[in-house]
Amino acid sequence: MRGLFADRIQDVPRSFIREILKVTTDKSMISFAGGLPNRQYFPLDQLRESTNRVFDRHSTDCLQYSNSEGLLELREYISKRYRSEQGLEIPAERILITNGSQQALDLIAKVTINDGDPVVIEEPGYLGAIQALSLYRPRFLPVKVNDEGMDTRSLNKAIKHNPKIMYTVPNFQNPSGISYSYENRSRIADIITRSDCFLVEDDPYGALRFQGDPIKSFYHLAPAQTILLGSFSKTVVPGFRIGWVAAPEKLCDKLLIAKQAADLHTCNFTQYVLVDFLTNYPIDTHLQTIRTVYGAQCRAMIEAIERDFPDYVSCTRPRGGMFLWGRLPEKMSSLELFDRAVARKVVFVPGEPFYTRKTRSSTFRLNFSCTDEQVIDEGISRLAEAIVSMESAGR
Amino acid sequence: MRGLFADRIQDVPRSFIREILKVTTDKSMISFAGGLPNRQYFPLDQLRESTNRVFDRHSTDCLQYSNSEGLLELREYISKRYRSEQGLEIPAERILITNGSQQALDLIAKVTINDGDPVVIEEPGYLGAIQALSLYRPRFLPVKVNDEGMDTRSLNKAIKHNPKIMYTVPNFQNPSGISYSYENRSRIADIITRSDCFLVEDDPYGALRFQGDPIKSFYHLAPAQTILLGSFSKTVVPGFRIGWVAAPEKLCDKLLIAKQAADLHTCNFTQYVLVDFLTNYPIDTHLQTIRTVYGAQCRAMIEAIERDFPDYVSCTRPRGGMFLWGRLPEKMSSLELFDRAVARKVVFVPGEPFYTRKTRSSTFRLNFSCTDEQVIDEGISRLAEAIVSMESAGR
Numbered sequence: 001m002r003g004l005f006a007d008r009i010q011d012v013p014r015s016f017i018r019e020i021l022k023v024t025t026d027k028s029m030i031s032f033a034g035g036l037p038n039r040q041y042f043p044l045d046q047l048r049e050s051t052n053r054v055f056d057r058h059s060t061d062c063l064q065y066s067n068s069e070g071l072l073e074l075r076e077y078i079s080k081r082y083r084s085e086q087g088l089e090i091p092a093e094r095i096l097i098t099n100g101s102q103q104a105l106d107l108i109a110k111v112t113i114n115d116g117d118p119v120v121i122e123e124p125g126y127l128g129a130i131q132a133l134s135l136y137r138p139r140f141l142p143v144k145v146n147d148e149g150m151d152t153r154s155l156n157k158a159i160k161h162n163p164k165i166m167y168t169v170p171n172f173q174n175p176s177g178i179s180y181s182y183e184n185r186s187r188i189a190d191i192i193t194r195s196d197c198f199l200v201e202d203d204p205y206g207a208l209r210f211q212g213d214p215i216k217s218f219y220h221l222a223p224a225q226t227i228l229l230g231s232f233s234k235t236v237v238p239g240f241r242i243g244w245v246a247a248p249e250k251l252c253d254k255l256l257i258a259k260q261a262a263d264l265h266t267c268n269f270t271q272y273v274l275v276d277f278l279t280n281y282p283i284d285t286h287l288q289t290i291r292t293v294y295g296a297q298c299r300a301m302i303e304a305i306e307r308d309f310p311d312y313v314s315c316t317r318p319r320g321g322m323f324l325w326g327r328l329p330e331k332m333s334s335l336e337l338f339d340r341a342v343a344r345k346v347v348f349v350p351g352e353p354f355y356t357r358k359t360r361s362s363t364f365r366l367n368f369s370c371t372d373e374q375v376i377d378e379g380i381s382r383l384a385e386a387i388v389s390m391e392s393a394g395r
Numbered sequence: 396m397r398g399l400f401a402d403r404i405q406d407v408p409r410s411f412i413r414e415i416l417k418v419t420t421d422k423s424m425i426s427f428a429g430g431l432p433n434r435q436y437f438p439l440d441q442l443r444e445s446t447n448r449v450f451d452r453h454s455t456d457c458l459q460y461s462n463s464e465g466l467l468e469l470r471e472y473i474s475k476r477y478r479s480e481q482g483l484e485i486p487a488e489r490i491l492i493t494n495g496s497q498q499a500l501d502l503i504a505k506v507t508i509n510d511g512d513p514v515v516i517e518e519p520g521y522l523g524a525i526q527a528l529s530l531y532r533p534r535f536l537p538v539k540v541n542d543e544g545m546d547t548r549s550l551n552k553a554i555k556h557n558p559k560i561m562y563t564v565p566n567f568q569n570p571s572g573i574s575y576s577y578e579n580r581s582r583i584a585d586i587i588t589r590s591d592c593f594l595v596e597d598d599p600y601g602a603l604r605f606q607g608d609p610i611k612s613f614y615h616l617a618p619a620q621t622i623l624l625g626s627f628s629k630t631v632v633p634g635f636r637i638g639w640v641a642a643p644e645k646l647c648d649k650l651l652i653a654k655q656a657a658d659l660h661t662c663n664f665t666q667y668v669l670v671d672f673l674t675n676y677p678i679d680t681h682l683q684t685i686r687t688v689y690g691a692q693c694r695a696m697i698e699a700i701e702r703d704f705p706d707y708v709s710c711t712r713p714r715g716g717m718f719l720w721g722r723l724p725e726k727m728s729s730l731e732l733f734d735r736a737v738a739r740k741v742v743f744v745p746g747e748p749f750y751t752r753k754t755r756s757s758t759f760r761l762n763f764s765c766t767d768e769q770v771i772d773e774g775i776s777r778l779a780e781a782i783v784s785m786e787s788a789g790r
Contacts, residue, residue, distance in 0.1 A: 004591075006531070009506045009649050039455040047458070048450045055443045060434040063442070063632035099494060099658035106657045110530065111404045131656045135505065136401070196399075237458035239663035254404050261526045262501045263494035267662040268634035 008135050023347055030379035032348045032366040035174065035322065037234050039370075041290050043281065047237070050276035054269070062272040068260040070097020070244070071271040077278050078230065078244055088219050090228070090246045096255055097266045101202055101229040101243035105132040105167075107262065108200060108227060108245065111254040112164050113138050120158050120166035122150065124325070124354035124363065126174045126202070129167050138164075140356040145173060147316065149180030152187045159191055165198045165227075170218065172205040172321025175354045175365040179319065182215050189221030198248075202229040207287050209320035210295025224248055232274060234322070235287060240270035294322065300373035301366065301380060308384035310391065315366075322369040328362040332390055337364065340386040346379045403530050418742055425774035427743045427761040430569065430717065432629050434765075436685050438676065442632070445671035449664070457667040463655040465492020465639070466666040472673050473625065473639055483614050485623070485641045491650055492661045496597055496624040496638035500527040500562075502657065503595060503622060503640065506649040507559050508533050515553050515561035517545065519720070519749035519758065521569045521597070524562050533559075535751040540568060542711065544575030547582045554586055560593045560622075565613065567600040567716025570749045570760040574714065577610050584616030593643075597624040602682050604715035605690025619643055627669060629717070630682060635665035689717065695768035696761065696775060703779035705786065710761075717764040723757040727785055732759065735781040741774045 003010075020033045054062050069075065075092035082088040098104040105128070113119065113136035121130065123142035133140075141158040144151045149170065168188075170180040180188070192199050201218045219226045231243035247255055259265070298318055305315050305326075316325045328334060334350040341347060351363030368376065398405075415428045449457050464470065470487035477483040493499040500523070508514065508531035516524065518537035528535075536553040539546040544565065563583075565575040575583070587594050596613045614621045626638035642650055654660070693713055700710050700721075711720045721743075723729060729745040736742060746758030763771065 004507070004645065005649055006505065006507050006509050006512075008509075009653060036460055039459050042455050042458050044450070044454060044458070048447070051446055051450070052443070055439070055446070059439060060437050063437050063439070063634040064434050065431055065628075065633045099662070102656075103658040110401065112399070112401050114401050114403075117401075128656075128659070131652075135653065135656050233460070237664075238460040239458035241658065241660070241662045250399065254400055257526075258404060258530065261497075261523075261530050262657070263498040263636065264523070265636070267494070267636045267665055269632075270662055270664055 008137050020347060023342055028345050030346045030375055032379060034367050034370055036370055037238060041293060042237050043286055046281045047273060047277055050273045053276050054272045058272050062269045066265050066268040068256055068265045070266055071275060073275045074271050077275060086217055094249060094252055095244050095246045096259060097271060098243050098245055099241045099266050100233055101204060101231040102128055102132060104229045104243060104245035105129055107255050107258045109133050109136040110258045118161040118163040120163045121356060122168060124175050124351060126169055127353040130356055142356050145176055145178060147178055149184030150188055155188060155191055159195050163197045165200055167200045169202045171203055172318055175323055176325040177316045177318030177321055177323045179215060185218060185221060189218060192225055193222050198227050199225050200227045200229060204231040204234050205321035207235050208291060208294060210291045211319035240274055241267060242270060242274055294369050297368045297373060297376060300376045301368045304377050304380035308381050310387060313387060322367055324366050326364045326366060330362050332362050333360055334362055334364040337386055337390060340389055341383055344382040344386050346382040403532050415742060418737060423740050425741045425770055427774060429762050429765055431765055432633060436688060437632050438681055441676045442668060442672055445668045448671050449667045453667050457664050461660050461663040463651055463660045465661055466670060468670045469666050472670060481612055489644060489647055490639050490641045491654060492666060493638050493640055494636045494661050495628055496599060496626040497523055497527060499624045499638055499640035500524055502650050502653045504528050504531040505653045513556040513558040515558045516751060517563060519570050519746060521564055522748040525751055537751050540571055540573060542573055544579030545583055550583060550586055554590050558592045560595055562595045564597045566598055567713055570718055571720040572711045572713030572716055572718045574610060580613060580616060584613060587620055588617050593622050594620050595622045595624060599626040599629050600716035602630050603686060603689060605686045606714035631669060635669055636662060637665060637669055689764050692763045692768060692771060695771045696763045699772050699775035703776050705782060708782060717762055719761050721759045721761060725757050727757050729756055729759040732781055732785060735784055736778055739777040739781050741777040
């Protein structure tokens with residue numbers, strides 16, 4: 001008998017994060033599991049002013065149907081910002097507004113991936129990307145990331161399979177927190193430009209650097225093949241659901257058709273409010289605040305880890321973003337650690353959902369953007385106890 | 396050489412409406428082409444009050460990431476409204492908030508359609524549905540609609556191909572403006588319940604009835620197989636991009652995974668504002684205003700048509716919604732009429748994009764929601780001239 005569902009939906013991973021959220025409704029639970037920006041620093045008053053100004057100035061325009069590309073003023077702002085911040089020339093015509101960069105991923109996969117087409121993905125990689133791409137049934141070619149970026153030896157092998165796209169988060173990667181070095185980016189660009197693979201550079205965290213200097217975008221190194229994804233979720237607010245994709249010209253028309261078929265256009269009202277906010281308030285001051293807070297919290301987490309964790313647990317040292325990544329000895333399971341941590345009222349995300357091949361993992365992700373230094377201190381101390389308890393149980 | 400694009404994007408129709416919009420930037424052009432609600436009747440002041448109240452009451456909640464299902468209060472409102480307005484028992488748990496009902500279509504196709512799966516669609520049918528479904532490469536089985544609804548003889552033949560879904564707009568259909576009679580719905584339900592086909596009942600216009608009594612939803616007749624789509628775009632504002640799908644339980648989980656992969660969740664901020672608006676203001680008073688206006692404009696259009704159009708042009712007589720549908724003699728082309736109409740400063744949508752099979756068409760859609768009675772009078776008079784000019788040119 002024919003099945004009820006399309007083949008593509010049969011084996012899409014359900015987000016483990018959703019399951020974890022159920023545990024975190026307990027108020028005494030310390031959560032390092034989320035991937036949320038810190039709501040304490042949302043620019044509430046300014047957004048409220050912007051909203052009222054939008055009602056004054058754009059009355060019905062902000063509430064009527066709009067075009068699928070997104071608001072021109074917003075796309076021009078993004079274009080200008082690429083120029084001023086990164087020296088990139090990307091005209092507004094090549095920028096498409098999406099419902100967060102998550103939708104950009106869905107659209108890119110929709111217009112490029114046939115069943116079984118090879119796709120390079122970071123290992124570990126962003127689980128939202130794994131989920132979005134899975135629906136188009138690609139053959140995943142996972143390439144390991146290390147402290148320098150992507151393992152280029154492994155990438156060289158993967159590229160021989162002629163992948164259609166390669167998905168990367170080169171700045172403060174989710175989940176590992178690492179950034180690709182310039183040398184690593186150059187070597188990757190050399191490999192990519194000898195192929196006809198598109199390189200997706202997803203950069204939700206680039207503006208959240210609290211240490212060191214920015215590293216050049218892949219767009220400088222392989223402009224014809226780089227697809228840039230961006231988002232206002234971490235720099236302004238996630239609830240507006242506004243992100244974008246800046247694609248090579250030959251992709252733009254198809255992406256636009258896919259966007260139109262998917263939902264006609266992104267919420268018009270929040271696009272207007274966002275443009276007003278970005279035009280009338282100093283976003284860099286706002287970003288500096290977030291960077292300072294996240295930087296202090298990241299340092300507090302690393303210090304607590306150095307103080308409390310046994311030496312055999314290694315962790316990354318992020319210079320920005322919202323996450324760091326821990327590694328237990330291979331014989332220890334992070335899923336088991338999760339259960340022991342919940343019993344001690346602290347949660348994190350075990351490594352499993354960040355891998356496309358199903359393996360028992362000994363890795364885990366810690367979020368430092370949402371908890372203050374004191375809570376981080378306490379949470380890491382509880383987590384250390386959970387680790388030690390596993391050890392004494394002989395595992 | 397392997398192509399750049401996925402097969403699915405190769406032959407998706409580009410929206411003809413987009414092309415028409417370019418013509419309508421001319422201020423002296425009278426447009427019956429749009430599918431927009433009338434912005435004069437947007438509840439601006441009330442939405443502004445609601446927005447400020449949301450900032451007061453929900454501060455950061457309305458701006459943070461949220462759940463993929465959508466705001467519970469909004470889903471409960473929709474559930475309650477189904478009960479009070481239509482006597483339907485649909486729990487909030489089976490309602491998923493989407494970016495307009497357009498996204499619901501994309502998600503339904505994503506979770507049900509494999510390449511080549513048969514799909515029943517109205518002929519003529521909503522072009523946004525044709526576009527959304529096309530991306531999943533179904534085999535379309537078009538079934539003609541007439542003044543009573545769907546041609547059940549033709550549906551009986553189509554159902555033998557074992558379609559996965561059937562897409563319908565039974566109230567004030569887009570593009571034709573017709574509604575399915577109760578008898579027609581019953582016959583269709585008889586056919587559907589003997590198959591394992593899902594019946595998608597898209598109902599964006601149901602609340603815009605300005606004449607006659609409501610007709611029962613398919614959900615009364617075939618509850619286990621009916622997927623209901625709804626939207627606030629025509630009843631409140633389209634710019635918020637809020638619609639929903641209410642699906643049989645067995646589909647809900649898959650739809651939720653697809654929604655999550657597509658864009659995590661629908662704009663949170665506008666969901667909060669909408670709930671506040673719906674809770675604090677009498678929506679039925681607002682709907683009554685729209686119904687009165689659209690009803691008067693529809694009557695004005697029909698009267699002008701009866702006065703000005705040659706007898707050989709037939710038109711539907713809608714009792715609600717935003718559109719009516721015209722039919723020229725078969726030898727006359729509505730695309731040619733379009734060119735002649737543009738020359739006389741009036742536009743409409745020629746029938747072509749509403750058909751899945753590419754045929755030269757002699758049909759056309761007229762929108763009556765966006766132009767007042769005087770403009771309608773003038774526009775129909777110009778259009779009549781264009782028709783007569785074709786006739787005298789011997790076509």
